[in-house]
Amino acid sequence: MAKHSRIEGVLSPVVTPFGKDLAPDAGRFVRHCKWLLKNGCSGLAVFGTNSEANSMSVEEKLKLLEALVTAGVTPAQLMPGTGHCALTDSVALTKRAVGLGCAGVLMLPPFYYKGVSDEGLYRNFAEVIERVGDDRLRLYLYHIPPVSQVPISLTLIERLLGKYPGIVAGVKDSSGDWSNTKAMLDQFAKSGFDVFAGSEVFLLDTLRHGGKGCITATGNVNPAPIDEVFRRWRSAEAERLQAGITATRAIVQKQPMIPALKAIIAHFGNDPQWRAVRPPLVELGREQEQALFGELKANGFTMPGLAG
Amino acid sequence: MAKHSRIEGVLSPVVTPFGKDLAPDAGRFVRHCKWLLKNGCSGLAVFGTNSEANSMSVEEKLKLLEALVTAGVTPAQLMPGTGHCALTDSVALTKRAVGLGCAGVLMLPPFYYKGVSDEGLYRNFAEVIERVGDDRLRLYLYHIPPVSQVPISLTLIERLLGKYPGIVAGVKDSSGDWSNTKAMLDQFAKSGFDVFAGSEVFLLDTLRHGGKGCITATGNVNPAPIDEVFRRWRSAEAERLQAGITATRAIVQKQPMIPALKAIIAHFGNDPQWRAVRPPLVELGREQEQALFGELKANGFTMPGLAG
Numbered sequence A, B: 001m002a003k004h005s006r007i008e009g010v011l012s013p014v015v016t017p018f019g020k021d022l023a024p025d026a027g028r029f030v031r032h033c034k035w036l037l038k039n040g041c042s043g044l045a046v047f048g049t050n051s052e053a054n055s056m057s058v059e060e061k062l063k064l065l066e067a068l069v070t071a072g073v074t075p076a077q078l079m080p081g082t083g084h085c086a087l088t089d090s091v092a093l094t095k096r097a098v099g100l101g102c103a104g105v106l107m108l109p110p111f112y113y114k115g116v117s118d119e120g121l122y123r124n125f126a127e128v129i130e131r132v133g134d135d136r137l138r139l140y141l142y143h144i145p146p147v148s149q150v151p152i153s154l155t156l157i158e159r160l161l162g163k164y165p166g167i168v169a170g171v172k173d174s175s176g177d178w179s180n181t182k183a184m185l186d187q188f189a190k191s192g193f194d195v196f197a198g199s200e201v202f203l204l205d206t207l208r209h210g211g212k213g214c215i216t217a218t219g220n221v222n223p224a225p226i227d228e229v230f231r232r233w234r235s236a237e238a239e240r241l242q243a244g245i246t247a248t249r250a251i252v253q254k255q256p257m258i259p260a261l262k263a264i265i266a267h268f269g270n271d272p273q274w275r276a277v278r279p280p281l282v283e284l285g286r287e288q289e290q291a292l293f294g295e296l297k298a299n300g301f302t303m304p305g306l307a308g
Helices: A026-038 A058-070 A087-100 A118-132 A154-163 A178-191 A200-208 A223-231 A238-252 A257-268 A286-298 B026-038 B058-070 B087-100 B118-132 B154-163 B178-191 B200-208 B223-231 B238-252 B257-268 B286-298
Strands: A009-012 A105-107 A139-143 A168-173 A194-197 A213-215 B009-012 B105-107 B139-143 B168-173 B194-197 B213-215
Touching: A009 A223, A026 A058, A058 A087, A087 A105, A087 A118, A118 A139, A118 A154, A154 A168, A154 A178, A168 A178, A178 A194, A178 A200, A194 A200, A200 A213, A200 A223, A200 A238, A213 A223, A223 A238, A238 A257, A238 A286, A257 A286, B009 B223, B026 B058, B058 B087, B087 B105, B087 B118, B118 B139, B118 B154, B154 B168, B154 B178, B168 B178, B178 B194, B178 B200, B194 B200, B200 B213, B200 B223, B200 B238, B213 B223, B223 B238, B238 B257, B238 B286, B257 B286
Parallel strands: A009 A213, A105 A139, A139 A168, A168 A194, A194 A213, B009 B213, B105 B139, B139 B168, B168 B194, B194 B213
Antiparallel strands: none
């Protein structure tokens, strides 16, 4: 597949709505996904860290993915997270994603054991690729050491890219460490390896160094301004636009990220059920919410067209 | 349920054999489980860390558990690990374990998110207990911060024990920190909360402070001598017996534990397929094996009756 046909731009790791019984709510999920695609997201990285993906069973994720496609969301705009601790789970969800025609999959390393070798991680990704056995697979590696505690090293990327060029398609770097993102860009961007920043804070820098966009939590609530940085990164306005989205991010991340995103959607969409999170997460308290909404409003934040 | 009917003694977190296709091998699994029960284990903590439990799907674990019971292993000797990142997975496997009549379940906290609150962890365990909704449930908390990175605090235990006395039955402490095990014993052992050391290194100390035994990796290969410490901990021989099992442990843990256990079973059972591990683990290299077997033999180590 030629490089230009790959997904790029602003992707949102879509937060997952739960009902009162904590079951995933496909209706609210589809509505939020469609709002995101109308408001600046070029793609949806469903089942990411911010989606509470690991708090759901494989079956629950399969159902949500199928609900999205059935509801008319274009699979070429989807990059579901499909990496699990269990090889067989990763294979099952990845196979289904490829079968549905998804743009790619974003794959965590198995994250239970710590201090594992690059050889072991290589075998994991290679085994998934071989078992899926489909040239349409586009695998994006998910480097998020602050949460997974299992990093994806440059050496591992080099080895995977050497063995599976075209299939191993890129990375989301959620290390929060620009020097690591830059090293990935410097070393691999020219080989058709698409680097996405894990936060919009590094979006402009990433684009200037040959990256393809960002996959960012706050894409759930602030997609249009982030997309504007993506579309106008070569313009004279780029720095000012970047400063704007960085400021919004700074407000949101004063609170625990996932409950904060859900509280914002609940508040601006006038839909309190959106606050629900699965354990071990806990929703924001009243005071946390008031501080968050107050600062966002003072900053001119809106979510146009969200409230049904 | 009266406290004396609870499981105690030496439990092995049974290593899981895989075939050439890396599928779980129920035949070899049943044989090893029966060998363990004949050779000193009073119970089997299948699906623990050393079982590569998180490297298997829920379905794969259900099949192994059912194979054990079908093969005649007494469910009252089983304490399967049933804690997953996904609430629905934990509920599914726990329900089945209780339905089969297992002695208890050993439950990891959800381990993807780090730095979560005790409130969030409390909700996780409480939600599982409520959804399983069965008075026969005996839930043992699994504290293994070096791997899970999500600790189970004394405060959390106190709250769970207050709300679900009799159901919340104990803990496996794999912190490797005796002062933590001792604090658990001092604070909760008299409330009918059964503390198991996570390694036989602390077995004698644990028993002397009111604990119930140990659930230990090396129980897979050295069950009889460990059981002897359990049976004779009040004897004049106790210190000497403890020194012996501590010495064997020290040899094994010079190598990565899970591949080492499997290599030992492969070698002493003359069954090379036992070496197989799932990614992200990697089997021992030839030199590691030779060092391991050499030291074990020099120390008089045997696994009587293992080779078919």
